[in-house]
Amino acid sequence: MAEAVRHDKTSRQLRLLSDALDSGRLGPVRRLVNTLAPAEIGNLLESLPPGKREVVWGLVDAEDDGEVLVHVGDEVRESLLAAMDTDEIIAAVEDLDIDDLADLVEDLPATVIDEVLKSMDRDNRERLEQVLSYPEDTAGRLMNPDVVTVRADVNVDVVLRFLRLRGELPEHTDHLYVVSRRHQYLGRVSLASLVTHEDSTPINRLIDDEQPAIDVDESDDEVARQFSDHDWISAPVVDDNNILLGRITIDDVVDIIREQAEHQALGAAGLDEEEDLFSPVWRAMRRRLIWLSINLGTAFLAASVVGQFEGTIDKLVALAVLMPIVAGMGGNAGTQVLALMIRGLALGQVGAANVKTLLWKEARVGLLNGLVLGALLAVIVFFWFHSAGLSAVIFIALTANLLFAALAGVMVPVTLKRFGYDPALASSIFLTTVTDVMGFFTFLGLATLLLLH
């Protein structure tokens, strides 16, 4: 059971916390919460309904506040910020890394942003403004300008002396970046190579210049792809003139990968991945209503197809009993193809070069499954309704609908993508419209042609 363990551990904490909250003993709650890492506290806050959430938030050590805010979804963050006054917010965010602060800053009230900017020294303010000048979802927003650079024309001992003077390195520093006098990126030197080479080794012998730098305009999806394809821990970010601007670290990339997955899973149900589990009823309702209304529209389309055959159903009511099976099975078969296609599109494995081959493969799988399940269904229907004609009709209709489902499962996401829409979000509505309409139409149409004399 894939998620059992996390569930067990976190939900045990949740249980303990809930019991302690219910009993009003806040001392144990405070102790429990403050043994956790900020990300764990964030996760726990997400799992609490508004009232309890506010109580627990008040008990979190002030020094963890900033990191916790970084680790929760937009909606929960909003609810936490609402419980803080301006001074508390400033105290919470002023020690954050620039990239984390940039991530938070747009959720802060304008007056607070001004105060935060005023409380920063000029250097940091300029860095923050630089990061904020890049569009969201690009490398520029993900990077931290805090990098350690060295020159190529020195020896290991010079670098080590420099580092000892400098003191602590930024988190996740696995490489130092080698730059020219004009701060152009030349390559990187790993800490591992510094500690395994003699003091007298020149840095330019240790430079790895094979790893390309990331362009500041690169999308965060492309950044995530490069990190996981190349197993990077950190990577340099440069502008068009190859000037080193900052670095991106793997922890931010892990967050992107998780968000992409949530975006796909929740997006397919018309939800936003930032949605709070306990968002207010009115807000949750209005948001879902949009998606459900679109679905209502497509349901009417399918119903209007059935409506065309009222006369047929009136004469043979068994059709009404069986028609949802034909439509529903098409939806199920199409959903399987869709799941494979959406993964393939997300990984870049599906494109113009292989769509035809995939279509041919899926058409055959759909047809074969249609024949097998159609035959099975025909036998059952024969014993249920004692009509060979009805058996024949449902056999043909199911086979045809599973074939349509396979074709739609391949073509709907590919077409959406070609026209610039996110296939993970809209595919399933289009697919079930096709399988419902085609399912009802073939089944009732064939029945009209073959069974009514």
Add this chain to the structure above:
Amino acid sequence: MAEAVRHDKTSRQLRLLSDALDSGRLGPVRRLVNTLAPAEIGNLLESLPPGKREVVWGLVDAEDDGEVLVHVGDEVRESLLAAMDTDEIIAAVEDLDIDDLADLVEDLPATVIDEVLKSMDRDNRERLEQVLSYPEDTAGRLMNPDVVTVRADVNVDVVLRFLRLRGELPEHTDHLYVVSRRHQYLGRVSLASLVTHEDSTPINRLIDDEQPAIDVDESDDEVARQFSDHDWISAPVVDDNNILLGRITIDDVVDIIREQAEHQALGAAGLDEEEDLFSPVWRAMRRRLIWLSINLGTAFLAASVVGQFEGTIDKLVALAVLMPIVAGMGGNAGTQVLALMIRGLALGQVGAANVKTLLWKEARVGLLNGLVLGALLAVIVFFWFHSAGLSAVIFIALTANLLFAALAGVMVPVTLKRFGYDPALASSIFLTTVTDVMGFFTFLGLATLLLLH
């Protein structure tokens, strides 16, 4: 569009490759393929149908073969291994890290495994056997026994001299582990602290003993959770006696996170995340047939409910036209709740402590949406069929079914989890069974009670 970029880049490569393959010019194909990282080559191979895949696989540099095999899904790996002879396989895998080799070894033919073991030195063979002795999906299988350890009672200069003698460090070494004489784990020292402290600093002043070691029996999901909650790059693995056995690195954790996401996305459609996009038609068909057969069973359950009301439909055929709307909208509304719940369960945010609160929230959202959409539907139905009675029936039935859908959306995954099943896999079948059965039953039942005199 979240995946557009990856798609664009990879599918451009795919296009180029496909064109070159079609024209029979293998020189350009070879050059193109061998500019890519092994993970990228793996991705490209996954996107090729069997014939082309084999041709391109033959053109990959022999030295990349092992890494490519590590980076493809089980089914594709099988197809690649089938194209290699024993010597090629041994050459491909013998330079892999122990953890990667352990990952591969069970897919190799038994004779090849023997040969591989024979070709390894005793040390490595014992390490591999140790890793293989742990169950799959545990920390023991993920770890690499290749770690660099130091003693606490030496100074920085001693460690630096030791490292210079040792030479290259294992990939992603960000910390050295401090162990006792009996190889018990005591803490870790970062390379960053080694290079920022004077030669004379004693190691025991630099030890970070706050990060707990990972237990060798820990599940890989729990390992992934700890890595992402604590932003680790690597972590030590110990046995029950705190003896250091190896280390896990973030690159393997990123793979786990990706696999978890694919498992959820494909599992919900009854598919395995290892499935090859181009798996043979017969194999793909048989695998999907199982899931579709289960769905056929539940479809019959729903159809049998409709069957109970044949007499009613016979008298009022409009019911047959409208009943799929009631059932389908319930399915859609329930799917939204389910998506939120499955994420919450995976993150440990949903448990016994808050299920009641969630149920109450979702019940209200469902009821409100039911009232709004029910009213809208009632108005449309009135103008379509000119029957106030039918309008009233569909209003009540839709409202009730959206309420049932909300309750089922919360309770189905929670109940599956409590009984030890993976909610990501089976929830949606149970949910749509509930919404179909309840949708047909309330709508047709109410119609029988209220409209037939």
